[in-house]
């Protein structure tokens with residue numbers, strides 16, 4: 001298996017993401033984690049950018065021991081001197097010098113012709129080689145550079161003693177076959193090309209950074225450059241975790257591997273996200289929250305029978321505990337039963353069907369049904385009380401300058417539903433007055449409490465009430481994503497229990513409700 005070297009630039013190109021600014025302590029924290037991840041080379045910053053960046057690069061250089069630490073430099077002696085200062089104390093220092101080579105950059109940005117570009121890069125490499133045994137040279141915007149000029153620049157870098165030559169697709173312009181072809185061309189046309197490692201550095205402007213990087217590997221690249229979570233300038237850089245997992249999962253196809261400790265990927269991703277403030281989208285490959293989560297019934301059923309039906313890699317590989325079967329409106333009975341069994345419930349087929357249909361009702365109202373939701377739903381159902389009254393509909397009118405009114409439609413013992421309206425001191429009071437009117441029962445509300453049983457704006461509210469009638473008392477619970485509906489359900493639940501208790505009431509019963 002061919003080894004692919006990993007050059008991580010989270011601390012340099014990653015930090016070029018608009019809005020990201022890592023201080024020295026944060027850079028060092030990420031650097032330690034990258035070391036644990038097992039990257040080979042770490043670009044810690046651009047020392048000439050600011051005194052702060054120089055100090056951070058120096059702190060990283062002194063902190064990590066098992067990684068080559070790299071500082072970026074333009075083709076200028078002052079930048080090279082800054083890298084020299086920043087990498088003092090590094091166990092294995094390396095300088096990374098770059099100069100743009102494409103016609104667009106030559107003409108508009110550098111205002112140099114080809115000869116000047118060649119000469120500027122050459123003297124920078126020569127100057128840097130006096131201080132750095134290890135040197136990488138990058139042809140910025142190589143992706144839009146003429147093939148013959150690219151070959152000339154690479155040949156010059158080899159002769160001047162570069163160890164790694166990087167061929168960046170700086171603006172994410174190329175597609176995989178074009179990018180791969182560049183590596184093939186250089187391998188076949190540059191004398192002594194085997195004396196350097198060729199490196200791939202891609203940007204994700206058209207969403208092709210990972211595909212392009214893999215194409216480079218297939219065409220002889222020895223090193224890949226990228227960032228954790230794919231952060232970076234504009235649409236970002238190649239996500240290192242994506243390339244590493246592609247090589248791991250399709251080893252038989254690529255015949256190449258990184259030496260990353262893959263089980264550190266998830267932890268590294270979380271740390272980088274936390275310290276940069278760049279949230280990882282849920283659907284991000286490998287490290288998104290949904291990368292190992294399954295919501296639909298058919299997929300969940302497949303997962304429960306055999307995980308490889310819907311997972312091409314395991315969550316354990318990247319350091320996660322397990323896959324998630326998320327219960328929602330697309331879930332089926334298999335996953336629901338499995339969840340109940342995890343929660344300690346073993347329901348009969350009939351009970352399962354009833355609970356499942358209530359779960360679907362709830363899932364229609366909520367995006368994700370949590371364990372707490374399911375527990376509340378099952379426990380409410382398992383208390384078997386005949387439903388003399390059943391809430392059909394409520395309407396509430398509320399305004400802070402108006403008297404709250406409620407209208408309820410309730411199924412009762414008769415065939416026709418009962419409709420009643422009432423006012424109250426507040427919305428809940430109006431609902432309870434309307435229910436009293438509809439049922440014709442005179443009860444006293446002894447206790448009312450409400451709590452959220454799951455998280456988020458669409459959390460379920462659970463209302464708990466105690467009602468009494470003479471010496472008989474009963475408690476009831478109601479659950480809904482709407483607290484007024486939960487309040488009405490709790491009241492009617494308590495009322496039904498109270499009516500049931502009343503049938504068999506003796507004074508002895510009063511102590512326990």
Ligand SMILES: CC(=O)SCCNC(=O)CCNC(=O)[C@H](O)C(C)(C)COP(=O)(O)OP(=O)(O)OC[C@H]1O[C@@H](n2cnc3c(N)ncnc32)[C@H](O)[C@@H]1OP(=O)(O)O
Nearest residue numbers: 016046048049050073074075076098099100109110140170
């Ligand atoms: C593709 C990449 O990601 S490259 C890295 C990009 N990263 C950064 O730019 C972050 C750090 N940069 C900075 O802090 C600043 O740009 C500095 C300190 C490096 C330079 O700042 P300034 O001196 O104010 O120059 P400014 O950034 O405005 O312009 C860049 C200058 O460098 C020149 N330049 C650009 N690339 C190179 C290069 N590789 N080698 C030599 N000169 C270069 C430009 O032509 C321009 O020169 P000019 O002033 O003669 O026109």
Ligand SMILES: CC(C)C(=O)C(=O)O
Nearest residue numbers: 098138140141168170
């Ligand atoms: C400095 C170089 C390697 C770069 O970041 C790019 O070309 O994208």
